[in-house]
Amino acid sequence: MRHTAARRIRIATSGAAVLGLALTATACGGGDSSGGGKKALSGQSVTVAGVWTGVEQENFKKVLAGFTEKTGAKVTFVSTGDNVSTVIGSKIEGGNAPDVVMVPQVGVLQQFAEKDWLVPLSKEIATDAGVNFAPVWKEYGTVDDTYYGLYFKASHKSTVWYNPEAFAQAGVEPAKSYDAMLKAGRTLSDSGVPAFSVAGEAGWPLTDWFENVYLSQAGPENYDKLAAHKIPWTDPTVVKALTTLGELFGDKDLVAGGGAGALRTDFPESVEQVFGPDPKAGMVYEGDFVGGLVKDQLKKKVGEDAKFFPFPAVDGGKPPVVSGGDAAVVLKAGKHQKAAMELVKYLASAEAAGIWAKAGGFISPNMSVHMGNYQDETTRATAQSLVDAGDSVRFDMSDQAPAAFGGTQGAGEWKLLQDFLRDPSDPEATARKLEAAAAKAYRK
Template sequence: MMWRGTILFTGCTALLFAFGATACGGVVAGGGDKVLSGQTVTVVGVWSGSEQKNFQKVLDAFTAKTGAKTQFVSTGDNVSTVVGSKIEGGNAPDVVMVPQVGVLQQFAKKGWLQPLSTITQQTVDANYAPIWKRYGSVNGKLYGLYFKAADKSTIWFSPQAFTQAGASLPNSYEELLQTGHDVADSGLAAFAVAGQDGWTLTDWFENIYLSQAGPEKYDALAAHKLKWTDESVVKALTTLGKLFQDKQLVAGGAKEALNTDFPGSVEKVFGPKPEAGMVYEGDFVAGVAHDQFGKTIGKDAGFFPFPAVDGGTAPVVSGGDAAVVLKDGKDAKAGMKLLEYLATPEAAAVWAKAGGFLSPNKKLDLKTYSDIYTSAIALSLIDAGNSDWVRFDMSDQAPAAFGGTKGAGEWKLLQDFLRDPSDPKATAADIEDAATKAYHR
């Protein structure tokens, strides 16, 4: 069955009938009581470019509602280091948008964070699936509010490539590999793999592992209560290795993949000279395909959920940015008010309307998203959260030395595995050694 370019998966069907091919709307805050006039909330986070611009719209809506001014500072990827130096220098920000569970836990254990207000906690209880509260809590106290989420269980494809190959959308991982061979037989490689960025390889592993081993073992491995030498890890690596070692499936083979970063992998599918029919990564692929290569999502670029592996449940691996309030911030009370606002669907609607955003807030009207396809991904994420199946990115839960450092830990070892996937058992042992050192420092 060829892809026909209209409805990408079942959840989208209901949305299309519910409110047509173009979703719009959203509420912008305004007309507040200006109770915070004269105060300035300083916020730091990793966002830059269009993400920073769109988050500023949210902060501006907060200003319109409360009178508080805001100042956003982009840290790049080194949020932990930047925040630590600011605290030591007596210049702590009020709010930090934390992109990793491990960093949130680190901040809480150092005593840097304030537990969230009763108002925010009540809103989280009403508006979020329990799993988001779990990832924002340390030792039973809620410190982090998940404002922006990512669905890292989407596979993006070129409809033109699928039509040319007569390829169908896969319903299982085994069918995914067969679809890859169909695409390869038509003249393109199946997948563009961003091996230069080790974090993309962790995401490949995590989706396979969650579906194949299940959420309980996933949680145990994420906490290093299960060793990486466990049979379930070796099995997942073996499954992933079958893809990595197939020269028809990986564009340019391992050597080229290891020289391809994430934007480059998207370019290999959606750029002016396509080299592959598919690229695996999260919902944020859409932003690169649209903003850098002018692709219309749903017409020039399609997606489908990462399929189930070995008869398991289809995985839903998420990432996200949690807002936390620092104790030492100059206007920390106003910072807490900002989090009370960010917990509402009103705040999420501002960025959802602008695009490039997913909210875990189940009270946000799906019509608010800028397009029907983002709405469908958001629905999938919320449904998974309600079933307690969604799991947070495993490497983001780990100590940075293991799960978040270029050229080290899991990132490097999976790059080595991409280069030579012939011995999954040895790779598992090497990863276990790195994990032991990082988790037990």
């Protein structure tokens, strides 16, 4: 995310940000709802800003080209790079604000709303969202009872990816419980392959590990409270989750290279350690986007060379479904609000989501998207699982927190969980440090 975690992944899976890439698809021939052969927004333009670069940007451009073909509006995409909030703030101050921003973090969406930067989405969009999305997605796009953000792209961050050949050689199967997963991991280790490659170099994958354990073990009500800092990080549920996670982090048979090695492993490397030519681990936990790396960079077949199982239930809880996502918002400072609102309405449709689904590297929370649009069985399975989870989906907790706590390299939760990976012997001390950092960040 995310990074947000979803946002952070893009750093690993795409090239440098390219500013000002324009989609130049123009209206040509044919009529539409506007009648007279002229498309409804012909001659108008929309500027969209988002974090996407590389393949993701190219695929989103296909979606925007679909909007151009449908309406006649010219669309320009501008990549913000990773720091969306700072870049958009600067553009607003400079008088060149985009019309639509694809916001990759609940906390940033809330920040934009609190700064009075956003236009409430139209009643039509709200109606479409009510039909096409589980209510939880509308809730995550709402601030103080006002609907601002339409979630277009999502990630399923409760998937454990494994090397089928390593599993077959060790005689283990995908696990149904956390304890069974650790047991299978130790069997893998006995066969000569460490259980997990853990990406600890950045910190954000560690927050995802914690969130899945916590959601399953402590339950969604406590998850929501902790995400909003309505209970402290010293709460017994947090200490228990850290203790559970520490059982894995502290076992060198379970973590390739031990904690020290994991702290030198970035996200792409963690995937390569499992699915590369010389596997150094049997499993890697992260979201559905692991499949994109396996396919695009390692040139392996997802569903054959790389498979996944759902993150298993912890201590008898329900299997967790943690997600991230990108929400389309309309800026007050934008100069083309009518066309911008029409674009967001388009993004709420199954048609728009279907374009990217067919291109790959994408899943949608839109329940109306036909599963046949997804390229392969594995992507269909993750997309179906996300949709089936309905209101039990929980958004990435670190993406809901202030960036100073949940989204900053070398600080806050990222750093403290890295420290915990290095030495998980004192969960209570880690909980106290997390609470001190959270209390400071949430006060601002």
